[in-house]
Amino acid sequence: MQGFDRKGMAARLAQDIPEGWVVNLGIGIPTMVGDYVPLDREVIFHSENGILGMGPAPAPDKVDPWLVNAGKQPVTLRPGGSYCHHADSFAMIRGGHIDLCVLGAFEVAQNGDIANWATSENDSAPAVGGAMDLGAGAKRLWVIMEHTTKDGRPKLVEKCAYPLTTPGAVKRVYTNLGVFEIVPGKGFVVVDLAPGVTLEQAQAVTGAPLHTQ
Amino acid sequence: MINKIVQSMADAMAGIKDGSTVLIGGFGAVGQPDQLIEALIEQGAKDLTCVANNAGTGRQGLARLMELGRVRKIICSFPRSAGSVVFEELYRAGKIELEIVPQGTMAERMRAAGAGVPAFFTATSVGTILAHGKEHREFQGRTYVMEHALKGDVALIEAWEGDRWGNLTYRASGRNFNPVMAMAADLTIAQVMHVRELGELVPENVHTPGIFVNRVIHVDRGPAWA
Numbered sequence: 001m002q003g004f005d006r007k008g009m010a011a012r013l014a015q016d017i018p019e020g021w022v023v024n025l026g027i028g029i030p031t032m033v034g035d036y037v038p039l040d041r042e043v044i045f046h047s048e049n050g051i052l053g054m055g056p057a058p059a060p061d062k063v064d065p066w067l068v069n070a071g072k073q074p075v076t077l078r079p080g081g082s083y084c085h086h087a088d089s090f091a092m093i094r095g096g097h098i099d100l101c102v103l104g105a106f107e108v109a110q111n112g113d114i115a116n117w118a119t120s121e122n123d124s125a126p127a128v129g130g131a132m133d134l135g136a137g138a139k140r141l142w143v144i145m146e147h148t149t150k151d152g153r154p155k156l157v158e159k160c161a162y163p164l165t166t167p168g169a170v171k172r173v174y175t176n177l178g179v180f181e182i183v184p185g186k187g188f189v190v191v192d193l194a195p196g197v198t199l200e201q202a203q204a205v206t207g208a209p210l211h212t213q
Numbered sequence: 214m215i216n217k218i219v220q221s222m223a224d225a226m227a228g229i230k231d232g233s234t235v236l237i238g239g240f241g242a243v244g245q246p247d248q249l250i251e252a253l254i255e256q257g258a259k260d261l262t263c264v265a266n267n268a269g270t271g272r273q274g275l276a277r278l279m280e281l282g283r284v285r286k287i288i289c290s291f292p293r294s295a296g297s298v299v300f301e302e303l304y305r306a307g308k309i310e311l312e313i314v315p316q317g318t319m320a321e322r323m324r325a326a327g328a329g330v331p332a333f334f335t336a337t338s339v340g341t342i343l344a345h346g347k348e349h350r351e352f353q354g355r356t357y358v359m360e361h362a363l364k365g366d367v368a369l370i371e372a373w374e375g376d377r378w379g380n381l382t383y384r385a386s387g388r389n390f391n392p393v394m395a396m397a398a399d400l401t402i403a404q405v406m407h408v409r410e411l412g413e414l415v416p417e418n419v420h421t422p423g424i425f426v427n428r429v430i431h432v433d434r435g436p437a438w439a
């Protein structure tokens with residue numbers, strides 16, 4: 001079974017972002033999605049620390065220490081970009097002004113529940129950041145993640161075992177094995193499988209039924 | 214003459230009491246008032262509740278304040294950053310209390326405090342363990358949870374420019390939590406890279422009007438931040 005590598009996953013998701021959307025990318029693989037939206041397709045990237053119109057990483061000699069993304073990495077501002085404070089930035093999120101949020105996850109359930117912030121109720125130091133605000137506030141939430149854990153356990157499941165970030169919020173999941181839409185009342189519906197991946201192979205490592213359209 | 218500019222860190226920190234709730238600006242290192250935190254360490258106030266997005270890194274600044282046993286409780290959204298070793302040690306040993314708050318809820322709780330709004334409803338955290346024990350209400354068919362305003366006795370913030378009336382501007386993503394913290398505290402102390410003459414800041418471009426600021430101190434972070 002081949003499937004996508006991380007860059008391939010990010011590129012596959014980027015294909016589905018239309019011009020004009022305002023998009024918030026989470027930390028990790030989600031951040032890579034920005035690299036695969038062509039510059040001539042105007043997509044506005046929002047960063048919860050108060051950036052609207054965020055651009056790619058700067059050249060090493062052009063780093064501005066005052067300008068970082070949500071993962072605290074140096075970034076740039078595109079022409080037309082602007083800054084705001086945290087309460088306004090989260091008003092954009094909570095107020096439903098963000099078209100799409102892309103997050104990583106530990107688990108996604110077939111009813112759209114997402115768990116991505118704590119691995120138990122007694123986590124040694126849980127760190128939620130803005131994930132719950134984004135899950136509850138963005139117009140749509142897509143998850144990008146590996147299809148299974150490092151030791152091979154399914155991350156697409158019937159019911160999340162980890163503490164939830166947001167119930168019923170995820171609309172789509174992009175993994176190394178394909179793209180899966182969450183259809184209310186039905187569950188995971190296969191949109192696309194990655195090159196070289198069969199439905200049987202994907203089903204074997206998924207913790208809930210995969211439906212075909 | 215109104216002059217909020219103070220010349221020494223001792224003057225900047227004057228009157229901060231034990232048991233205070235201290236709001237600390239910044240998102241990671243950006244817009245974080247490092248020199249004010251060092252001055253608070255010197256000043257000696259203890260039994261503090263600190264509100265900050267992150268729980269400090271390394272062993273300086275907020276991490277050092279915690280390591281010295283001066284922080285009773287921390288309210289934050291993302292304590293588990295790379296290098297937050299002191300917090301993790303203290304938390305595991307049960308020596309510090311943690312209130313974990315979603316980032317946007319944390320910002321809005323302080324904005325509400327500054328705006329005289331005692332509580333508000335948000336959909337953030339509904340259906341999760343962070344909503345346990347909180348009042349839930351339905352509006353137009355959706356469930357929301359009640360969150361209370363979060364007020365500070367003191368706010369330590371960093372800005373780019375300030376004048377003697379306390380008007381402030383911020384640089385790039387250095388704005389982050391600083392304006393809402395300035396609004397939410399009884400005593401707001403700003404360290405600024407540049408002190409400007411009254412009238413020099415473009416009125417339309419003032420980010421934090423001076424009414425929210427009590428003290429301004431000039432701190433030059435050096436050429437990397439200029």
